[in-house]
Amino acid sequence: MKIEHIKEIADAVLYEGYLLYPYRRSAIKNRQRWTFGVVYPHAYSRTRCDTEPWKMQTECLLQGTKNTQLTISVRFLHLLLNSVVQYDHQSALSGQTSAIQRQIQDEWEEGVAREVVIAGIKLQNLLDQPVQEQIAFAGRYVSATTTDATIISSAREQQDICGLVCISASKVADAVYKLSISIENDTPQIGIDPGQREAVLLYSFISTHTILQIERGQFFSLLDPPAQLSEPARACQNLHTWPVLIGDAGEQNAMLSSPIILYDYPRIAPESIGSFFDGTEIDELLTLRMMTLTEDEKEELRHGDVRAREILERTESLSTEQFMKLHGVIRSYEWQQPAQEGKESYGESI
Structure with a gap:
């Protein structure tokens, strides 16, 4: 499977829970919000006795040779805080500062996708020395003021974040190796109350996950490993993440290490017309719910998050043919051993 198709599935993980119905x-x-795959700053985690993770670790098994190469992609959301404050124009002109601020009109976070790609990692070199890659994304601050009947001040603010990706490998058996990938958040917190989780999230990696690709080698399933590798598979320590094979069924050249529990070879239903930020729900149900929103609710949605607005526009433009395709589909029937003699049963794979 091409990396573009793999990323379509990975994006479903990236935006899982981003903003839920009614949006x-x-x-x-x-x-x-932001409850999946959060890697907090180490300084914050220490104040919480490490109950909030500052590190995510993936371990899996692979078969390879001296010619095997790996590409590791670490992906997460970097939060951006939007705020809009409305002032009374006449009060501002008269200098009545106590009455200037009328209300905070809005404050919300958006997620900006970030990716760190480490390509061309030779397994032979990795056995000799771990590979480390810095995570560093600069923040930004943009403000604007408009004046009419009221004074409206808006700002978009993002904090600097930094961390480390460390990749290592060790031999398990003949031509079989354990690959370890750790993601650490070393972002320093300056003047942040550790009790204010919402503020700390601006310095965190959100919805963190890893895509692993291999050339001239193959990964092994940790859910259904070969019998001779069952013990090494159980010994793999995965912290706050869940690695599964990804791609077309039977392929073993890519894995997705996800903060959400998945089976091997997760798929996006071909009937799906786009993300609803909730892979555990049914597209048809969410589409019907969108249609029940009042005009006031739709107006709030249109003036809010850009991604949520796209969901509304996509739903409103849905054709009857597209909607009818959203109905449940039975992909195949799988035979199951009858529980009692003389009785037959079928399991549905949907």
Whole structure:
């Protein structure tokens, strides 16, 4: 499977829980966001006795030779804080500072996709010495002020974040190796109250996951490893992540290490018309729910998050033919051993 198709599945992980139906920031369920794959700053984690992870670790098994090469892609969301403050124009002109600020009109976070790619890693070299790659993304601050009947000040703010990716390998058996990948958040926190989780999230890696690709070698499933590798597979220590084979069924040249538990070879249903930020829900159900939004709710959504607005526009432009394709589909029937003699049963694979 091409990396573009792999990333379509990985993006479903990246944006899982990004913003849930009814896709309004005022909705209660969207006031506690960013719960998947969070790698917090190490300094914050220490204040919480390491109950909040500052490190994510993937371990898996592969078969390779001296010619085997690896490409490791670490992906996550880097939060950007939007805020809009509305001022009373006349009060501002008269200098009545106590009455200037009328209300905070809005404050919300968006997720900006980040990726660190380490390509051309030779397994032979990796056995001799671990490979390290810095994670470093600069923040930014953009502000604007408009004046009409009111004064509206808006700002988009993003913090600097930094960390480290460390990749190592060790021999397990003849031509079989254990690959270890750790992702650490070393972002320093300056003047942040460790009790303010929402503020700390601006310095965190969100929805963190890893794509592993191999050339002239193959990965082994940790869910269903070969019998002779069952013990080494059980010995792999995966912290806050879950590696599975990805690609077309039977392929073993790529893995997705996800903060969400998946089976080998996860797929996006071909009937799906786009992401709804919730892979555990049914597209048809979410589409129907979108259609029940009131005009006021739709208006709030249109003036909110760009990605959520795209969901609304996509739903409103959905054709009858596209909608009918969203109905449940039975992919195949799998025969199961009858529980009692004389009885037959079928398991549905959907």
